[in-house]
Amino acid sequence: MQKFLVILFIVFCPLLCFGQSGFGSYKVLDVPASARVAAMGGTNVSLYDNDLSLAVINPALLSSKTHNVLTFNYTNYLSDVNYGSVLYGRNFGDYNFTSYGINYIDYGKFISSETGENEALLKFTAKDFVIHASYARLLSKRWTIGVTLKPMLSVYERYKSFGFAVDAGLSYADQEHLFFAGLVVRNIGMGINGYKSIDGQRSIEMTPWDVQLGLTKGFKHAPLRLSMTIHSLQKWDLSATDDTTIEKAEKSKANKFFNNLFSHATFNFEVLPIKNLYLLVSYNHRRGRDLFVQDFKTAAGFAFGAGIKVHNFHIDLGFSQYQVGNFSYHVTFTTYMSDFGVK
DSSP states (O other), X not given: OHHHHHHHHHHHHHHXXXXXXXXXXXXXXXXXXXXXXXXXXXXXSOOOSSOTTHHHHOGGGOOGGGTTEEEEEEEEOSTXXXXXXXXXXXXXXXXXXXXXXXXXXXXXEEEEEEOSSSOEEEEEEEEEEEEEEEEEEEOSSSEEEEEEEEEEEEEETTEEEEEEEEEEEEEEEETTTTEEEEEEEEEEEEEEEOSOEEXXXXXXXXXXXXXXXXXXXXXXXXEEEEEXXXXXXXXXXXXXXXXXXXXXXXXXXXXXXXXXXHHTEEEEEEEEEETTEEEEEEEEHHHHHHTOOTTOOOOTTEEXXXXXXXXXXXXXXXXEEEETTEEEEEEXXXXXXXXXXXX
């Protein structure tokens, strides 16, 4: 029965999402959950270790290692936009793993000018909130399946929107040979109470669905770990713009296949020189292509990170570019509650 469920998940989940464009409301769902995830180029669905934030992407990455893990994340995203999250992992027995958390984006303060009988300047804010509740079940020594329920709330000035999304994931962990794989269908859901109004009825807005497949390989005699994540499997052409001139069109014909191929991939290169330290660099080709500016040198597409354990806390730093010429800075603090007497 367990093998049947695994096969059913692998075969049908990509088919269910194949026709989806990958675009939608509630982009907060795609914001990196931690500094390490940001340094990984924004995603990794296969790495099987004690990093609880990876379970935000693929709930099947919950394991015995994520029990009693508490994580705080803060990001100076862009301009005065700030992002944060809190995550906690709790296991029940040897086969049932759970995690709970909340993340938010604060878009800062705005000033609105309204005209009418009484002209006034109104100050308002805009925020997004997502709650995470994940459950994973160990099917066998190497296979784990998981699901996440994510209620969402957006508050933009006087306008509000509520919705929900679900993630369904599968992971394979061969710890003897340091080989890991993961498959996840993310953000299956909708905004029940949307912003748009049609004939007095609030619209239903779809969330940005995504199908991702990943591989991770470690080496017994070298402090290295390599990962590759293939994202947006439901949509082949990820071009941000269309070429219009003949010259650009001819160039596009020659490069379009490889550009689209690599735009689906994110590559991670992780170095672990000692037990409690890692250094990380990644490349996201789609981001690098979308942020490319002619005759302007930029590190767009690349992300960098490092992490070290100090006493009972693990500190992670991530640097990534989401806007040409500007880096965003991510900071994450992680600790085991077991170190403070929580069983």
